[in-house]
Amino acid sequence: MTHSEAATPSLKDLTIDNITDNVNLVNSKTPSPRFKFLLERLVIHLHDYARETRLSQDEWLEAIQFLTATGQMCTNVRQEFILLSDVLGLSLLVDSIDHPKPPGSTDGTVLGPFHTHDAEVLGHGALVSHDQNGEPLLAICTVKDAHGNPIPDVKIDIWETDSSGMYDVQHVGREKPDGRGILTSDTEGKFWFKGIVPVPYPIPHDGPVGKLLAKLNRHPMRPSHMHFMFEKEGWDKLITALYLRGDPYETSDAVFGVKESLVVGLGRVDKAMASQYAGTQEGMKLLTYDFVLVTDKETAQLRDGNSVEALKKLNMVVRIVDGLPVPDVD
Amino acid sequence: MTHSEAATPSLKDLTIDNITDNVNLVNSKTPSPRFKFLLERLVIHLHDYARETRLSQDEWLEAIQFLTATGQMCTNVRQEFILLSDVLGLSLLVDSIDHPKPPGSTDGTVLGPFHTHDAEVLGHGALVSHDQNGEPLLAICTVKDAHGNPIPDVKIDIWETDSSGMYDVQHVGREKPDGRGILTSDTEGKFWFKGIVPVPYPIPHDGPVGKLLAKLNRHPMRPSHMHFMFEKEGWDKLITALYLRGDPYETSDAVFGVKESLVVGLGRVDKAMASQYAGTQEGMKLLTYDFVLVTDKETAQLRDGNSVEALKKLNMVVRIVDGLPVPDVD
Structure with a gap:
């Protein structure tokens, strides 16, 4: 860095009114037009925020400390910044922007912080959850295109909490994945598995995000749901979840994820079904859903x-x- | 939390267009009008940012990872989020909003992440820096009000790097503070001490903020400066710094802190002065400045x-x- 490089543009006597343009001028030397755009809008919003709220130094310091604590709460099994994004509605918004859904396709929703990359690949009919205390559930689903044609060979990532409302990664001493698994759709686009009936649960609220919710008089509860992620080359990745109708938190999800199209009532396995699907019994709770993917x-x-x-x-x-x-x- | 409380307002089917109002509605239950205002403007700017940039999920995840790494870089002697705020111009902006200066008073500037609370209280003439490799400097300053009346008993916190451009806290195994000290103005509003001539230095750039600067083709250098903080009951706390005229980074400070009114040329101690100020020699570098405080x-x-x-x-x-x-x- 030579003096002349360092001196372009001349930055001195920056004020409330001229600092934003000058910071953006300095940042404009990045070679990526997209990154330049992202930073430019970021600096504008960040500065406008301070100017509009007349942010005090004490408040600024509190924000610095909050962000620091949020980062330090993160581990390889806990992502507090995703939680923060979730409770501020940003996660759902970004999903909506990045994965728009044409009419007739399945809506997306928040990924949440509990997806892992170590779920086991399972065969149809496998147990996704081994929780003995959970209420057994049979899930029979299909994945199709908008014209009703089955899509085979879709990788389907499924994850849910145990009956205590905890994901496997939230238990100390977790040795292997449970409450999660990967299935592949068959030639009919079908996939089926056995899990447990989802239960409502609080998002982790013993950290900075929990403190924020408390300060906002907000509860940390998510309504009962099961996560699904669909991936196949050529098709837009679908991150979604199914919610149970009538859940006490159906209309007050702490992370704003519920969509009417994703709310399902559970049925019951009948006698014929029980004989067709190995390891199921008549009267067992039944989840059925037809997912519709969209091409990339x-x-x-x-x-x-x-x-x-x-x-x-x-x-x-x-x-x-x-x-x-x-x-x-x- | 009862069902009826949880259900107000009804949150379902949130879209790109209605999510912001709904998140703010949920957040509006906080009892503090100021906190409500801060959160409301935050959610609006955060969401507008995503809508305007059409933020992708990949970019969102990169931001999550960046913020996480920034939090995890913080220790009790390193504050990466303050650095981030500094390089985005936010720190200077917040100081300008919170501590407006009427004409004739001394300008404020960025606090930076290297102020500590363990500096020793020193007497006039004391050595603020014990760095043998630094170029000795005599500083003779006053602190007065806008009418030229001296302000006695002001607590003055002073901190500077050593001759290698490092603050004491950046050295592993730091046992006690150095390059910093606390003085008190006398009845004439005067304080004097011995330090070293400040040198330019890079802000810590081996972490996430350094990577950001590199991506933006920005250098991490700060021009030579010495920090001062003035505190006395009834007077607005002044956080400022003096910069050396002619520094190669005078017009390209990585954290936007330089103001013309704070740029000083160094003089030389003359014979009379050397005999008056214990431990100084003729020809030694001399810093003089008259600081002007404003009432609360x-x-x-x-x-x-x-x-x-x-x-x-x-x-x-x-x-x-x-x-x-x-x-x-x-």
Whole structure:
């Protein structure tokens, strides 16, 4: 770094009114137009926030300490920043922007912080949960395209809590995954497994995010649900969950994830079904759902169109590069 | 939490367009109007940011990982989130908002992450730095009010790096403070001490903030400076620093702290001075500065007035409670 490089632009006497433009000018030397755009909007919003709230130094320091504590709460099995994003509604918003759904396809929802990459690959009919205290559940589902054609060979990641409302990773001394598994759809697009009836549970609230919720007089509960993630080359990754109708927290999910289209009532396994599906009994709780995936191509078109339209409304002139907007400067 | 409490308002089917209002509605149950205001503006800016940039899930995850790493870089002697705030210009902005300076008073600037609370209380003439490799410096300063009246008994916290550009806390095995000390102004408002001539140095850039700067093609250097903090009951706390004229980074400070009014040229101790100030020699580098403090009352009036004016321009109707704006709702 030579003196002349260091001195462009000249930064001195920055004030409440000129600091934002100057910080963005310094940041504009990044070679990536997208990263430049992301940082530019970040600095504008961050500074506008301080200017609008007239943020005090004490409040700023409290925020610094909160963010520090949030980072330090994270371990390889706990992601407090994802929790923070979840309770502020950011996670759902980003999913909605990145994975727009055309009519007739299955809605997405929050990933949450409890997905892991070590779930076992299971065969159809396998036990996803080994919790003896859980209420047994048979799940029979399909995955299809918007025209009703089955999609085979989809990798389906499933995860749920145990009957105490805890994910496996929340138990000290976890030796192997439980309450989670990976299935693959068959030629009919079908997959089935045995789990337990999901229960409502609190998100971890013994850390900074829990303190924030308490300060906001908000409860930390999530309604009963089971997570599903669908992946197959050429298809838009679907991160979703099914929620149980009538749950006490159905309309007050701490992380804003519930969509009416994802709320299901459970049925009962009948006699014929019990004889068809190994290891099930008549009267056992039954979950059925037909998931509908969208191609990568259709999602990309929809996303690009949404982006252009939304940013036009904001009077921002952009072009789409690799599926993401950057300012259109000549 | 009863069902009816949990169910107000009904949160389901949140979309890109309605999620912000709904999150703010849930958050509005906090009893503090100021905290409600801070959260409301935070959620609005956070969501607007995602909507404007069409933030992707991959980018969101990268941000989550960045914030996590930033939190985990923090120790009791390193504050990576303050560094982040500094390099984004937020720290200077917040200081400017919280500590407005009327004409004739000394400008404030960034606190930085290296102030500690364990500096020793020293007498006038004491050595603030014991670094044998530093170039000796005599500092003779005063602290006065806007009318030129001396202010005695002001607590003055002073800190600077050693000649290698490192603060004491950056050295492994630090046993006691060095390069820092606390003085008290005398009846003439005067304080004097011996330190070393400040040198330019990089902010710690082996962590997430350093990676961010590299990605932005920004250097991590701060121009040579010495920190000062002034505290006395009834007077607005002044956090400032003096910068050396002609420093190669004078106009490109990585944390945007330089103000022309704080840039000083060093003089030389003359013969008369050397005989007057114990332990100094003729020819030794000399720093002189007259600091001007503002009363708490005057600062509060100025701050309140600035707040009302700024928010009026933004068409936000507020009232000032305990020195900070909250929305004025009937």
